[in-house]
Amino acid sequence: MSTPVITWREAWRQPAFRARLGVVLALLLTLAAVLPRFFAWVQARHGRLLPDPLLALLPARDVSGLTFAVIYLGIGLGVVTLLPRPYPLLRALTAYLLLHLLRCTTLALLPLEPPIGLIILRDPLVEQLFYAAPAPITKDLFFSGHTATLLLLALAVPAGWRRRVLLAATLAIGLLVMMQRAHYSYDVLAAPLFAGLSFWLAGRFIPTPPNN
Template sequence: MTTSTTTPLQRWKTFFADRSSVVSGIITLVVVVLTLISYTGFLQAVERRSGVVFVDSIHRILGPIDVTWPTFVVLYASLILALGVLLTRPEHLFRTLRAYSILVGIRVICMALLPLDPPMTTIPLHDPFVALFTSSEHSTLTKDLFFSGHTATLALLALSMPTRSLRIVFILSTTALATFTVLQHVHYTVDVIVAPMAALLAFVLNRGFAAENQ
């Protein structure tokens, strides 16, 4: 049976009937949890260190403009849509979670190698979800730079969507979020430009690992 002719319930039944898929799914969930726990500590350490500030030519032309609410409308609407889609397709769901873990790893490496302080004109983005994973002292992150995690996440979801129409929707939402991020000076422009590239790298690496294990 193909994905297009089966129901979500049938897909999950097929998934659970395959022992290797179940084991892989459990391992994926464990890795994601451990990744997020480690990521939390790393982000707190990043907030305590000093970094480099550089002049952003685009920032000198645009903003800063407080677009916090439009940013979160786009971000969380996209995440809810993605969750709704992926929960009906277990193989896509776990594949995306594995790619996300790789993306987090890439971001950690980039931040570790290139410590940056936020732009002088930044308007902090108060993210209620990030606050769940950080201490109250650092609930608003400002130094998690190079590259934009929000932009990269939506770009990864665009790559992971099962249909062309959904990919277009997520490309548009990624573009909107990237624009808002630059306008608010939350990230340097280069952070936003690199984010989709990092997402593509994580997507390709995950696909390569999956092909090797087949």
């Protein structure tokens, strides 16, 4: 017989779970508070313009509406799937925190100018809550956070149709942000590596019981 999924009531009885969840949530809130200044600094720097033969093969289109429809539907599917599963949710939150820390590191180390032909990718929710700035943020390039986040959710949910949908959404977003010229192809191709690393590292801190 398979082991039943651990419920929130069972997980909450464990001090280690409560402590890890509290730390991760506190760190995520702290990160959210400092991101606006960080991205303003990133935007103000002079960066390097990269040649990108793969990007040149794709048509340039404004696909903001479709992009964020896919992103938010994918996030919704991931959240709804993970909410009843406290340990996978905690691992996903930990991986998301690590993903952002890695992304801040790569952005700090690799200042870039946006690709030629950039079409501004508008996300009202994120711009209002995190990236608030007088001008759009266009230099948050390496690596693609949208692509990495959807792949991270695909890794976090149980195997099955939800994972397949999220993997398809990841591929779609990678293509769409390149068509928008919001990212280089290098940003998109690197995203799975950082998503996989973040999820693996989170698993070292948050062991997930079987069938959870």
